[in-house]
Amino acid sequence: MTNKKYGHFDDEHREYVITDPQTPWPWINYLGNEDFFSLISNTAGGYSFYKDAKFRRLTRYRYNGVPMDNGGRYFYIKDGDTVWSPGWKPCKTPLDFYECRHGMNYTRITGRKDGVEASILFFVPLKTWGEVQKLTLKNESKDVKSIKLFSFEEWCLWNAATDMENFQRNFSTGEVEIEGSVIYHKTEYRERRNHYAFYGVNVPVQGFDTDRETFIGLYNEFACPDAVMEGRPRNSHAHGWSPIASHYIEVTLQPGEAKDFIFLLGYVENEQEEKFAAHQVINKDKAKAMLARFDTTEKVDAAFAELNAYWDSLLNIYNVETGNDKLDRMVNIWNQYQCMVTFCMSRSASFFESGIGRGMGFRDSNQDLVGFVHQIPERARQRIIDIASTQFPDGGCYHQYQPLTKRGNNDIGGGFNDDPCWLIFGTVAYIKETGDFTILDEMVPFDNQPGSEVTLFEHLRVSFDHVINNLGPHRLPLIGRADWNDCLNLNCFSWDPNESFQTTENKSEGSKAESVMIAGLFVVTGKDYVALCRRTGRDEEADRAQKHVNAMEEAVKQHGWDGEWYLRAYDFFGNKIGSDECEEGKIFIESQGWCTMAGIGLEEGLVGKALDSVKERLECEHGIVLNNPAFTTYHVEMGEISSYPEGYKENAGIFCHNNPWVIIGETVAGRGEDAWEHYKKILPSYVEEDRQTLHKVEPYVNCQMVAGKDAFRPGEGKNSWLTGTAAWMWYTVSEFILGIKPDYDGILIDPCLPKTAKEYTVRRRFRGAEYEIHVQNPDGASKGVKSVTLDGKALDGALVPFVPGKHVVEVIM
Numbered sequence: 001m002t003n004k005k006y007g008h009f010d011d012e013h014r015e016y017v018i019t020d021p022q023t024p025w026p027w028i029n030y031l032g033n034e035d036f037f038s039l040i041s042n043t044a045g046g047y048s049f050y051k052d053a054k055f056r057r058l059t060r061y062r063y064n065g066v067p068m069d070n071g072g073r074y075f076y077i078k079d080g081d082t083v084w085s086p087g088w089k090p091c092k093t094p095l096d097f098y099e100c101r102h103g104m105n106y107t108r109i110t111g112r113k114d115g116v117e118a119s120i121l122f123f124v125p126l127k128t129w130g131e132v133q134k135l136t137l138k139n140e141s142k143d144v145k146s147i148k149l150f151s152f153e154e155w156c157l158w159n160a161a162t163d164m165e166n167f168q169r170n171f172s173t174g175e176v177e178i179e180g181s182v183i184y185h186k187t188e189y190r191e192r193r194n195h196y197a198f199y200g201v202n203v204p205v206q207g208f209d210t211d212r213e214t215f216i217g218l219y220n221e222f223a224c225p226d227a228v229m230e231g232r233p234r235n236s237h238a239h240g241w242s243p244i245a246s247h248y249i250e251v252t253l254q255p256g257e258a259k260d261f262i263f264l265l266g267y268v269e270n271e272q273e274e275k276f277a278a279h280q281v282i283n284k285d286k287a288k289a290m291l292a293r294f295d296t297t298e299k300v301d302a303a304f305a306e307l308n309a310y311w312d313s314l315l316n317i318y319n320v321e322t323g324n325d326k327l328d329r330m331v332n333i334w335n336q337y338q339c340m341v342t343f344c345m346s347r348s349a350s351f352f353e354s355g356i357g358r359g360m361g362f363r364d365s366n367q368d369l370v371g372f373v374h375q376i377p378e379r380a381r382q383r384i385i386d387i388a389s390t391q392f393p394d395g396g397c398y399h400q401y402q403p404l405t406k407r408g409n410n411d412i413g414g415g416f417n418d419d420p421c422w423l424i425f426g427t428v429a430y431i432k433e434t435g436d437f438t439i440l441d442e443m444v445p446f447d448n449q450p451g452s453e454v455t456l457f458e459h460l461r462v463s464f465d466h467v468i469n470n471l472g473p474h475r476l477p478l479i480g481r482a483d484w485n486d487c488l489n490l491n492c493f494s495w496d497p498n499e500s501f502q503t504t505e506n507k508s509e510g511s512k513a514e515s516v517m518i519a520g521l522f523v524v525t526g527k528d529y530v531a532l533c534r535r536t537g538r539d540e541e542a543d544r545a546q547k548h549v550n551a552m553e554e555a556v557k558q559h560g561w562d563g564e565w566y567l568r569a570y571d572f573f574g575n576k577i578g579s580d581e582c583e584e585g586k587i588f589i590e591s592q593g594w595c596t597m598a599g600i601g602l603e604e605g606l607v608g609k610a611l612d613s614v615k616e617r618l619e620c621e622h623g624i625v626l627n628n629p630a631f632t633t634y635h636v637e638m639g640e641i642s643s644y645p646e647g648y649k650e651n652a653g654i655f656c657h658n659n660p661w662v663i664i665g666e667t668v669a670g671r672g673e674d675a676w677e678h679y680k681k682i683l684p685s686y687v688e689e690d691r692q693t694l695h696k697v698e699p700y701v702n703c704q705m706v707a708g709k710d711a712f713r714p715g716e717g718k719n720s721w722l723t724g725t726a727a728w729m730w731y732t733v734s735e736f737i738l739g740i741k742p743d744y745d746g747i748l749i750d751p752c753l754p755k756t757a758k759e760y761t762v763r764r765r766f767r768g769a770e771y772e773i774h775v776q777n778p779d780g781a782s783k784g785v786k787s788v789t790l791d792g793k794a795l796d797g798a799l800v801p802f803v804p805g806k807h808v809v810e811v812i813m
């Protein structure tokens with residue numbers, strides 16, 4: 001497959017610049033980072049929602065459509081007989097110039113045709129429930145241009161799921177109001193809803209449309225709506241069917257002249273008593289106030305500058321200079337940006353997640369916040385409380401919860417036995433970043449039941465105990481429904497294709513299914529728990545916990561070691577999974593990652609052996625696959641993992657999320673060269689350089705899965721953006737490779753480097769202080785810090801104490 005480049009990085013502006021609209025897959029970006037969000041592709045496809053992509057969907061989107069990526073915020077320009085769109089789609093009229101710049105929560109799309117340039121800046125201003133679209137039209141020709149401009153948005157009837165299925169109702173409920181240049185979408189507002197949406201523009205319009213079929217034509221398509229092709233709006237008023245919002249504006253431009261048009265797609269909630277201005281007329285005060293905030297170029301530019309300044313401040317918290325552009329741009333820009341997005345979205349809305357399926361995952365969100373906590377610790381704090389509130393008194397927890405209600409999701413329930421450990425993982429990361437031990441005293445309910453509150457520390461204790469109260473015959477943790485690998489379903493035994501592997505009855509009664517991965521995870525987070533207890537003066541609890549951690553290490557050494565690598569699990573009947581004895585699936589990545597991270601059997605050489613086995617059996621050109629050999633038949637006793645074709649997803653795909661576990665394991669063993677090689681393989685900027693066509697999905701962020709060596713097309717990426725890979729890549733590079741580790745009383749310096757890394761500087765803001773850390777590695781050492789000085793004074797050890805103010809730290813390896 002010949003590689004083609006569709007774009008390039010622009011580090012100075014923190015943008016990825018797409019120069020060909022026909023990317024191998026829509027390459028998207030996210031607008032908004034608080035309550036209001038939009039997904040936007042490089043051709044302006046996508047949709048917007050308020051807080052919850054399922055329950056408050058503002059605009060409609062068609063997934064997996066033909067052609068791909070249909071529906072979005074579209075502009076049509078009719079210049080004489082030519083009709084075109086600045087983002088190429090939907091018209092697909094060949095452009096004289098096309099460019100899409102995806103930046104930090106904004107996207108700028110520019111198209112040029114026959115001497116007219118249209119450039120649109122899309123962003124969600126801070127503290128705003130709306131998307132601004134600033135369109136600049138410029139006449140670059142020598143003639144006067146008379147242009148007809150049409151905008152277009154299609155409303156979703158709020159609930160994105162029923163919007164796609166309940167047409168006997170939907171086709172009768174749609175309602176709009178039109179006032180001046182603003183179109184209001186008020187479906188169901190008369191009943192229980194107290195919210196509406198609107199789409200306005202800051203100039204008078206010469207026409208509009210709000211009924212889709214009237215605007216487009218029933219058997220016509222987005223590419224060539226009737227109204228646009230004829231250059232004549234219908235001024236339609238939607239009653240049911242599919243309401244839309246389209247403005248019609250006539251523009252005359254002198255040669256060289258440019259004009260701005262500011263469109264705003266907004267969302268409003270009203271108090272029950274203030275819903276109406278008159279009988280059946282919605283109260284528009286809040287919408288008008290929002291429109292007024294963005295009705296001039298100056299106001300919009302100021303809001304945009306504010307957004308950029310906000311990102312300056314976020315990205316100034318951790319900044320590295322290594323001289324390797326590919327590393328620096330990922331660490332300083334894109335990896336941190338993706339962490340913000342995964343923190344906000346969890347696994348809900350992307351071009352692979354429809355936004356109607358999952359809520360927030362208990363384990364997912366705990367991991368996500370580890371990549372985000374240095375950016376806005378207060379939000380991570382709240383997230384921890386929200387997550388812990390969905391826990392049960394025995395330490396088990398709902399696997400997911402809904403972001404709007406923050407309630408546990410009953411459809412999926414609990415019983416995923418790794419889940420509790422992640423709460424320790426997330427909380428410890430928060431305290432190390434902030435030094436805020438008071439979070440441990442927060443009163444947090446179980447299952448959101450008022451009256452059930454205990455301290456967050458108590459939640460951590462029951463989390464820890466949930467593992468030791470659920471041990472199997474080998475004293476290893478019982479797996480329950482599944483551990484991190486949702487698709488290793490050892491207690492499921494499903495022959496019914498109508499059952500979901502995740503929610504089908506969990507036949508754990510009498511099960512001997514144990515997870516070596518949870519064992520490793522427990523040792524890592526258990527050690528963290530012990531250290532936290534000691535640091536907070538809970539010595540008795542620390543002693544108790546340490547005994548269990550030691551016992552778990554012993555159990556792994558005795559029953560979790562296969563000879564050359566760690567076993568993966570025992571099945572329902574007590575048979576080995578991930579053993580050389582097995583025909584397929586002899587070795588799995590998860591237990592190698594967690595047990596090496598935990599350093600189980602480090603002195604006895606188990607860690608090194610396991611890491612070598614990973615290199616020998618799991619590593620390939622594009623990363624480390626999940627298991628090997630891939631399963632070629634369905635094993636009912638293993639479930640979903642064996643249902644996938646070889647090389648995809650959990651069946652021997654490169655599940656990027658777990659590659660960093662091995663990389664951290666390599667750093668535990670001090671193998672800097674191997675750590676770096678593994679890291680580089682899945683680092684987007686390296687993929688960007690030479691594999692854009694094959695990789696297919698966005699080359700500026702990690703994707704969840706890259707097809708593994710057994711796949712039909714190894715190296716093809718899928719499920720970009722919403723993956724724990726973001727947080728893990730961040731955690732790995734910032735703390736374990738570059739070695740800047742927040743700790744309770746300061747920053748621990750502990751890099752693990754390839755020989756070629758001779759020198760670098762990290763600027764780290766930490767609890768309000770600023771540290772400029774120079775690391776020198778003259779002898780090309782992998783690991784081991786020789787000396788550290790703080791503001792010229794030699795330190796005893798590698799812990800740089802937390803002291804307010806500005807500091808210079810010199811590190812020699």
Ligand code: BGC
Nearest residue numbers: 347361363364484485486487
């Ligand atoms: C889920 C994770 C899970 C992983 C591996 C992801 O899709 O969000 O919770 O750990 O798959 O199965």
